[in-house]
Amino acid sequence: MISAKCTASDCPQHDVEYHIMGDHQNVWCGGCGVALQPYDLRPDPELSIGFPIEP
Amino acid sequence: MATQYTAGLSTGQVLTAATMNSIGAAWETYTPTVKAGATTLTGTVLYARWARIQKTVWVQVAFQSTGAGAANGIITVSYPSGLAPINTDVRTIGTFHILDSGTAWYIGSASATNPIQGLAYGGGNYMGAATPAMTIANNDVISVAVCYEVA
8 A cells, every 4th residue: 555645736636645555556646647656655454345245 | 647548640650569558558546536525535545547548438446435424425436637528418337336334335327427426226316415325434435437438
């Protein structure tokens, strides 16, 4: 998991911190489309989805 | 942005490996804004990616909330930047489901509205506001899978 934040002042998602699981190559801002610089790389947490799902 | 195939080729142009490899390339990660009513939800992006081949876009999102949303607020998911549908009339472009954690899964139809909203069976409004009316809470999951045309 990584965290990412868009710093563009005119972006509608400006300064909103996102926490993203899985492959974190090429993370793009959903607000303005710029490439984000992820930080705080850490292991993905275990999911607690709420119900067991049989494979 | 990104490395998806957007066409724009001209007559006589030499096709490069980079161009050919962009067709059906690895999907791009983005950061969707997920809202319940006017409230932007905080949470974890379990998966939020899109792919594009010329005028066709696919998007899949799974977002797990770590905070509370508005009571009975319409739940919405944003498109990748610059990739809203060419037509945002109400019609289905995919599926929309909500896990009200510990309670139920709710399954609906994703609408081409901008941002994406979900319609469930028998509802008189979009999911979150009705059928089911709900307040998003910790561990709830909002997920969409859509395919649509862009300009």
